Amino acid sequence: MDEQKARLQEIVMNQARFIEAVYRFDSMYNSDYPDGNEAATISQIKEAHENFAGFGDTGEFTLARKLIGQTAQIDFILRHRHNQSDKPPPIPYSSNLAEPMRQALSGISGITIGLDYRGELVMAAHEPLPALGWGVVAKLDLAEVRAPFIRILGYWALFAILLVGVGTYLFYRVGSPIIRQLQASEADIKTTLNSIGDAVIACDCNSFITRMNPVAENLTGWRLEDAMGKPLPEVFKIVSSLTGETVASPMEKVLQDGVIVGLANHTDLIARDGSRIPIADSGAPIRGEQGQISGVVLVFRDVTEAYEKEKQLRESEARFRNLYLNAPIPYQSLDSDGRLISVNNAWLNTLGFTQFEQAEGKWFGDLLPESYQKLFQDRFPKFKERGETHNVEFEMIRADGIPIQVSFEGRVSRNNQGEFVQTHCLLTDITEKKQMEQQLRQAQKMEAVGALTGGIAHDFNNILGSIIGFNELARERLDDKHPVKSFLDHVHTGSLRAKELIAQLLSFSRQSDSTKTSLLLEPLVKETLKMIQATIPSSIEINPHLQGTSELTIHANATEIYQTLMNLCANAAFEMTESGGQIDISLEQVELDESQAQKKMLTSGDYVLLTVSDTGPGIPPENLNRIFDPFFTSKPVGEGTGLGLSVVHGIVKDCAGQIDVDSKLGQGTTFRIYLPLFHDQERESSSEVADESHASPASAVILLVDDEPTLVELSQAQLQLLGHQVIAHTESRAALSYFQENATAIDLVITDQAMPHLTGLDLIQKMRLIRPELPVIVCTGFSQSITPERIRQLGIQSLLMKPILKDDLHRAVQKALQKEA
Structure with a gap:
């Protein structure tokens, strides 16, 4: 009976270690199984168990786990020999049934004689499976164990004198069926081992092979009878797939530490024929009744297909990563605190960074003007909750401090629990678009004002003509000492100012008479600068930069260009009257390509660039968009009409040109005027020839x-x-x-x-x-x-x-x- 106990215990321990090895392997390589790696292990054990009918007349293996609920229960995993249901009913954990399994689930390893799940008295070896929280039991009905010995005792009473001889005879004749049953059980274990889909090799503590299933034979190229008793490294040769160097067998680590060990990634098995097979492997200790290690079981599989899929996945990830990094549209991701965790190259270029490390971890609000930071702080939580946002426009500050206008599109990603993970946002630099829109609005505004001016000019001039004309007639009929004469003089002066104002309005709207000719610009600029120098304070210095510009020709009206330059210089001088400063005037020929011309709403080609810069106080930012508006002026009352720059704008536009302005407070203002270069040999100078005087003709x-x-x-x-x-x-x-x-x-x-x-x-x-x-x-x-x-x-x-x-x-x-x- 002791021999039977030992044999049962050895079998149940081997079975337990084998199940644990399968589970460890599935934990490492079958985590993507639909219901998890535990379900993968159950599936394989059940598949193997289908080929196992039990041993002896009543012997069988049972596998169970403890379910915790309102009432703790023992849940059997495998089909019972004595109950052919695929899913045996659970038994209350507090019941007196299934005592051996209760011992196993309590973490106790050993031999027990007690009631099984049927209520039958059995001899059972039980072993816990700590890694799974399961228990495994190998058992025989006690009646089957005792039956031969009861017959022996009967013969002993009748034939006491022949006790030794007959007892010996009966032991071998009657005990041998039990031994055969245990041998059959061993055969069933072999059948189970051979049914496993992964390769399995078992070794003793000296690294000699003791078992091997067909899958292992197929992968290694060794038959079991050839490999039996050979050292494991001779059959199981493994190398690094990256370097080709020999990899230490996991068996050594298992024997040394007594724990389950897995192979590193990129390991190849060298088969007997020299071929290399990528494998995934784990090793687990085989323990005896007292917990001592009696060997090692290795479980491994061919992962060629898995590696190929992994390679394809890496290549796909690399392609998408490259696409992401080099996409032409700036992309960024923020964490739950609004800090940058990912950006692409277009984002770095747009925001003026050279590498991601400069921006990594930055709070997004730090990239915004101060006026936008509080807005971002308030709206980011709403964005995370809502999950998406579209066409949001705002200002950002580049790393070099330059502000840009951007349009923003964003979504958030969430995990399976619906919790926020990160944002996925696209930024579009719309700075140039906004500038062009502003230029278009300005042009439309000027066009509208021009149309209004033209509409009222005719009627207003008729009215003003009557006032001026009749006033002149009245003044001629009065001598200089007449008390009314001074009043009429004031009417005349005011009327002339009104006439000049209308002329400026018409010039601004380009609806006055304007005859254009081919015009050398350098002589006109020099002539104009002489006039300007004579009218401004000596504390203001004028610096012309006209070298190499003598041949630059435009198609324009000389008087209008003179008026343009006079207005710009007069405005600059006015702002520097008290502080002094300098005005720089330059001419140069430039070529605008399609992109540059489009930004300035011009056609591509050659232009003359007239630049007027001053070192004055600069124009306040809030006034920059209004300086070309008619009647807008920052001068004191009585100092200006607000039409000077409006007229300049109209003259430049009438010449198919463009005027730009840059200004910084405390540093000065620069006006840049682009006028099309005129390629014509016939030119007229800027000076007008005075009309010759003629005698008055006779009455007509x-x-x-x-x-x-x-x-x-x-x-x-x-x-x-x-x-x-x-x-x-x-x-x-x-x-x-x-x-x-x-x-x-x-x-x-x-x-x-x-x-x-x-x-x-x-x-x-x-x-x-x-x-x-x-x-x-x-x-x-x-x-x-x-x-x-x-x-x-x-x-x-x-x-x-x-x-x-x-x-x-x-x-x-x-x-x-x-x-x-």
Whole structure:
């Protein structure tokens, strides 16, 4: 009976170590099994158990675990021999049944005689499985164990005298079936071992092979009968797949430390034929009844396919990592505290960093202006809760301190429990886009103001013309000592200022008469600087930088370019009146490519860059976007109209150019004007040739046409004072009828342009059909249809802009009549 106990205990211990080895292997390499590595172990044990029917008439293995709930229970894992149900019913842990299994689940190893799960008295060897929290039992019904010996005792009573001989005979004759049953049990264990899907090799403490399953035979290339008794390193040769160097067998570590040991990654098994097979391996100790190590079991598998998948995964990760790092759009990830944990190269370039370590761990708010930091602090928790945000625009500060405008798109990732992991955000630098939008808004605003100016200019000039003209007539009828004369002088001065203001408005809106020619810019700049130097304080120094610019030519109006330069320098000088400083003026030729030109809303090509810089106090940031607005001025009341820079803007735009401004408080302001380079050999200088004086012609018959009765009355009186005979009409069709009847009697026609029925140009064309050489003067307060080219085509002698002063009218009449003569 002691021999049976020992044999049962050895078998149950080997079975326990084997199960633990399978579990350790699954823990390391089957963690992705659908229900976990424990379920993987159960699956393999059940599969092997299907080929095991038990031993003897009643012998069997049972495997169970303890379930903790309202009532603790013993949950059997394997199908029972005496109960063919795939899932045996659990037994209360407090029951007196299944005593051997209760001992095993309590962590006790040994031999017990007690009731099994059926209530039958059995002899059982029980062993705990600490790694799993399970227990394993190998048992025989006690009746089967005792049956031979009971028969022996009966024979002993009848044949006492033959006790020794007969007892010996019976021991071998009757005990041998039990031994055969245990041998059958051993065969069943072998069957179980052979059913395992992984390779298994068992060794004794001296590293000699004792067991080997078919999978191990297939991988190593050794048959069991050839490998049995050989040293493990001779059969199980392993090397590093990276270096080819021999790797120490895990058996040595198991025997030394008595623990389960796994192989390092990238280990190859050298098969008997010399082929190399990537494997994953673990080793576990085999312990005896007293816990002593009696050998080692190795469990390993071919991981060629797994390694290939891992390689493909690494390559895929590398591709996506490379795609992420080199994506053209800036990308960043933040942790739950709003700190940077990942950025790509585009992000580094956009924010001015050279490597991630400079930004790693930074709080995102530190990259924002102070005014945005509190906003980020308040909104980041809401972003994490909501999970996404779109098209958020804000300002960031680059590493070099330069502010940029960005657009933000973001999402968050969460774990299986729905908890926040990190953000995934895209940033788009929209600085240039915002600048272009600002330029477009400015252009649209200027266009709108220009349209408004043109719309009111005609009516306003007519009104102002009446005031100026009749005031001039009244002043001429009074001597200098008349008390009213000084009042009329003030009216005249104010009217002239209003006339100048309208002229500036029309110049700003580019609806005044502007004749452009090819113009050498350097002589004009030098001439203008002489005028400026004479009008500014000596504490302000002017530094021209004009070397090598003598041939730079533009297509523009010389007076307008002069006015542009005068306005810019006058503004700079005004700001430095008290402190002094310097003004730098430079000319250079530049070439703008498609990208540069697009940013400035220009076409690509060659440009002349006129730069005016000063060392004054600078323009406050809040005023930069308004300096070109009409009537905006930072000067004291009475010091300026607010039209200077508006006029400059209009002149530059009319020349198909662009004006930019940079300013920093305390450092000064720089204006850059880009004007298209003009490639034409015919050039005109900036100076105007004065009109030659001529004697007044004799009295002439003048046909005067204007739809404003007041202006007709005024012009008629002025012309009559000059000695001319005036025939006046306020309706263009009536004037045409009169001319058709008296064409030869008319010496000169003076007509307004904007009239109902027939405009001034229409009227002239019809008159010229009758008399082609007819001298004509056209007056207008505003008309987009009158261009210098149209004037030349129609042979018009003069174009007068309302309001018209008496002297201007006199000179125009003289000029027209002289050419006629």
